[in-house]
Amino acid sequence: xxGVTQTPKFRVLKTGQSMTLLCAQDMNHxxxxxxxxxxGMGLRLIHYSVGEGTTAKGEVPxxxxxxxxxxxxxxxxxxxxxxSQTSVYFCASSRRTPSNQPQHFxxxxxxxxx
Amino acid sequence: xxxxxxxxxxxxxxxxxxxxxNCDYTNSMFDYFLWYKKYPAEGPxxxxxxxxxxxxxxxxxxxxxxxxxxxxxxxxxxPSQPGDSAVYFCAASAxxxxxxxxxxxxxxxIP
Numbered sequence: 001x002x003g004v005t006q007t008p009k010f011r012v013l014k015t016g017q018s019m020t021l022l023c024a025q026d027m028n029h030x031x032x033x034x035x036x037x038x039x040g041m042g043l044r045l046i047h048y049s050v051g052e053g054t055t056a057k058g059e060v061p062x063x064x065x066x067x068x069x070x071x072x073x074x075x076x077x078x079x080x081x082x083x084s085q086t087s088v089y090f091c092a093s094s095r096r097t098p099s100n101q102p103q104h105f106x107x108x109x110x111x112x113x114x
Numbered sequence: 115x116x117x118x119x120x121x122x123x124x125x126x127x128x129x130x131x132x133x134x135x136n137c138d139y140t141n142s143m144f145d146y147f148l149w150y151k152k153y154p155a156e157g158p159x160x161x162x163x164x165x166x167x168x169x170x171x172x173x174x175x176x177x178x179x180x181x182x183x184x185x186x187x188x189x190x191x192x193p194s195q196p197g198d199s200a201v202y203f204c205a206a207s208a209x210x211x212x213x214x215x216x217x218x219x220x221x222x223x224i225p
Contacts, residue, residue, distance in 0.1 A: 004157070020178070035215075042118070042203065043215040058212065072122030090157055098145040099209055100165075 002026050006062040006091050013081045013113050021076040021109050023091030029094035032074035033058075033103060034066060043090065049074055050096070083111045086098035117141045117205050124132040128224050133191040135219050137204035140185065144169035148213070149178060149189050152201045161202075162189070194223045 038089040045058030049068040092103035145166040150158035
């Protein structure tokens with residue numbers, strides 16, 4: 001019973017490098033989300049998707065891009081990593097209906113930018 | 115600007131006693147509230163929710179209270195158990211499924 005799986009779990013990058021974080025869910029959820037968690041800041045929404053082929057900006061979208069080519073996958077890309085993007089990244093998914101469904105989270109990706 | 119605030123970063127409670135975790139919000143359009151529990155190196159897991167049409171929701175040892183006029187909600191855990199030691203996040207939503215999270219409260223239940 002996998003739920004939401006994030007790949008990789010840890011990564012260290014140099015400033016300016018690019019990378020993609022992968023999120024996969026097996027619950028047939030319509031909605032998917034990317035958050036970042038920083039000390040003293042809680043979880044902040046980066047981007048989200050309400051269905052295959054759709055994406056939308058959250059609270060802190062700058063420096064990130066996303067794609068949802070398949071319903072079960074939601075990719076988060078960093079084109080040119082910056083030290084300010086050092087964080088723990090969480091992916092989540094939820095059903096579309098009924099509204100306000102609780103989100104199911106993955107275990108996070110710890111990303112360090114040197 | 116933080117729309118959902120948890121002003122207590124940490125809380126310690128004796129096993130068997132009541133734990134009360136607080137959350138305040140600023141956006142009067144929020145109409146749905148959730149609490150999540152998070153263990154180290156794991157993602158948050160859903161605990162309990164409440165809609166703005168209610169002022170209380172109970173699930174076993176967990177009860178959430180909502181005071182709309184004060185824009186305040188609280189999570190009560192009775193009795194507290196050592197396994198409840200975790201970080202607790204409150205979250206709020208207005209329309210759609212976009213949630214705003216608080217900064218979390220780390221609960222330690224002392225055996």
